[in-house]
Amino acid sequence: MTIKIDRKIVSYRVVQEEQADEKVLETVVEKTSNIVHMHEKLARPEVLFGSSYKIKTPLSEHALYVTINDIILNKDTSHEIRRPFEVFINSKNMDHFQWIVALTRIISAVFRKGGDVTFLVEELRSVFDPAGGYFKKGGKYMPSLVAEIGDVIHCHLVMIGMLQSDEPDEHQRKLIEEKRAEYKKSHQVKEGVNDSSFPDGAALCKKCNTKAMIQMEGCLTCLNCGDSKCG
Known part of the structure; x- marks a missing residue:
């Protein structure tokens, strides 16, 4: 294990292996003990x-x-x-x-x-x-x-970084947009018909709980998360 020396060296001595291991352990414990973790007795700051x-x-x-x-x-x-x-x-x-x-x-x-x-x-x-x-x-x-x-x-x-986003990545979003555009073109979907950005009659997707499941090429496909019954 590498230890960074942030002070000027004024002297040195050779120690036994057991003593060196103990010294390293003490240093690690000292550094980690200063880390504050969340616990119920932690006092509330004046400003959050x-x-x-x-x-x-x-x-x-x-x-x-x-x-x-x-x-x-x-x-x-x-x-x-x-x-x-x-x-x-x-x-x-x-x-x-x-x-x-x-x-x-x-x-x-x-x-x-x-x-x-x-x-x-x-x-x-x-x-x-x-x-x-x-x-x-x-x-x-x-x-x-x-x-x-x-x-x-x-x-x-x-x-705040405690969870990962479950939204589609860039590649999936691009594929979803292509599917949505393809569906609108083939079915002549009118914009502004309802509050939803998905076609009328779309079924509920069980993965993202959004009414965006439509039939495309003989397969149910979600226009929101990209989930497809065909894999």
Whole structure:
């Protein structure tokens, strides 16, 4: 293991192999012990940086605003990371006040606990409203309001680097655009007919939950994520 010497050498001596190993171990422990990790006893700084997201659903005339504040750990070092610290949800609609307050406190507590908090995304996305879900603008299906809050948290974790984006890469996007243009040309799809950027009558894609599944060349193909039943 290589150790960088950042001070002037004033003297030296030869040590035994066992002593050298112990010295290296002490140095490594000393360096790693100065790294601050996320834990529940970490004091809240006076100032936190965050992002606010607007959720507009057909379930209410009033929008929800989700604010996620982040803490910067090991600032100005090579170990600097940004981690979610707390979440707030506000709305003029007071119908869901109790469970929203409970949800924000639980999510904030999980954030402050540290470790891998990305499991929250799938847990929230898996909540289904017994009264039925709804489609967002653009045709993406949301099984519940809680699931959309999970979708917002996913977008935030992608932004700060805790999760990888599940969107198609550049090559896939190019292929999808070609397929979409081909479909519009062959079916003479009119622009501006509905709020969705996908054709009328498109089926729901089970991979990305978007109404963008169309029949092309005898195969169901998603114009949003590129998923195809033909592989």
